[in-house]
Amino acid sequence: MRREQLAIQKKQKTIRFNALQKQRLEAKKQLILKYKAAIDKQNEDETDSERENYVLQKFKDLLIMNEQNNISEYDFVVIGGGSGGLAAAKEASLLNAKVILFDYVTESTQGTKWGLGGLANRLSAYALGWSFESVSFNWLRCRETITNYIKSLNFSYRNGLRNAGVTYVNALASFYDENTIIYQKKDEIFYVRFKYALVAVGGRPFIPKNIKGALKYAITSDDLFWTKTPPGKTLVVGGSYIALECAGFLMELGYDVTISVRSVLLRGFDRQCAEKLGSIMQQLGCTFLMKVLPVKIDKLENEKLMVEFSDGSKEIYDTVLYAAGRRAQLEKLNLKKAHVDVSGGEVNKIRVNSDDSTSNPNIFAIGDCAHGRPELTPTAIKAGETLARRLFNDSNILMNYSLVPTVVFTPIEYGCVGFSEEMACEVIGKENVQVYLSEFKGVLSSATKWPKFEECRSDEYDEEMEPENLSKLVIDKRNGKVLGFHCVAFNAGETTHGYALALSKGVTKQDFDNLICIHPTDAESFHILDVEKSSGVSWVKSGSCGGGKCG
Structure with missing residues (x-):
């Protein structure tokens, strides 16, 4: 009997609690509606200062009337679950900051939420739909392999955040004011007060x-x-x-x-x-x-x-x-309310300073959405980690956006770091620029004699492709310093990594010439470059052992 009475009392308590929660939720809805209506009725002739004071007062009223049920505070708010946002959030959390990350992906015109960038071009053909029993290609198998890989990456990213102690919220976040984020989950509205915020929403193709x-x-x-x-x-x-x-x-x-x-x-x-x-x-x-x-x-x-x-x-x-091209996803962020300036124009991005801060010193932007920054995944990751260390670990190291290596993952890749020939001439003057280069066939293409596409042939004898490799160094002739490294070759991405480090340490043309190389490789061509572009001598090799010398 006693047990039955306790069960009844517990049930009645649950009913009362649910009813109370429902009343509170309805009260919050009405409060938000009244607040929005009040803002809409403001006199347009009021000054910015008056409007700001009015908004702040209304927000304080909201805090009190809402009993602070949906208000939280964080050291670091990150908007954007791409590479840069993830890296910054995890690094800040590891440095004992209280971090929340908002991830909301706008669908493309065809309903797609995730892209793959250049990653697909690096995946093995064995996993991408080829059947070697019948030498055929199956698109559905290719699609399944890649999409499953993307999904597994997103799953591991989310787990990585949780393991690092980051609060993850799958919702569209926007700025309520210069120190507050607002977002909605189902029918409830939530607010997050922050010390620092990072916008890393990336960009989408348009x-x-x-x-x-x-x-x-x-x-x-x-x-x-x-x-x-x-x-x-x-x-x-x-x-x-x-x-x-x-x-x-x-x-x-x-x-x-x-x-x-x-x-x-x-x-x-x-x-x-x-x-x-x-x-x-x-x-x-x-x-x-x-x-x-x-x-x-x-x-x-x-x-x-x-x-x-x-x-x-x-x-x-x-x-x-x-x-x-890509467009930064800024439309729904309400950046104006946070006093964050944007570049405007067709390519609208957030204006940033050398420390990645915006016009609001407590709000930062990195990656594709930041004006004048390279649209590269590794750059965004490094920028995010560097920023977190400055904010939460007393570091004074700024992100170095110079000498950022990049690679175009085409069938024959193009890797580069530093100045192009054109940029070098613009910066230090054409009279101070030397260019050393070489074009040649790699060992593989020389041995297998790659056929040229028929429509590109000038006559019936023009069967072989032209040399596919181009090795090029841009030099400051005043001191011999290498200003630019350019490599068109198989696996140029792998080659470019090491040379990017060399350029960051001030490597010279003489340093290149003094190195004993690995043979036969494409990369060794950079250490025997002896033809200057302006000399009038042909830099195209008619026969070779790859990029090096056979004797």
């Missing part, structure tokens, strides 16, 4: 709205490996490294690929190396439409896409993929 049919029928680089049907004949729009990487990957899988380029390939990179990369891809079978862009896309009855171009031509494709 499709221009002024091209008829583009938003409806085209995909982006983020969508590529989520499509259920093989891409087939593909038009890639863009001349960026992502455009070239996607095109190169599809071309290597046997698909017919055309690249539509607005102006030049790889803007901002060394012109000679960019043009070399384009020439190699063309000889491998890729078609380039230079200074020709789509103006209209229509879907035909057979589900194929008819593309009309700016030169009046038309062509039918199975897939149209845009990789013409």
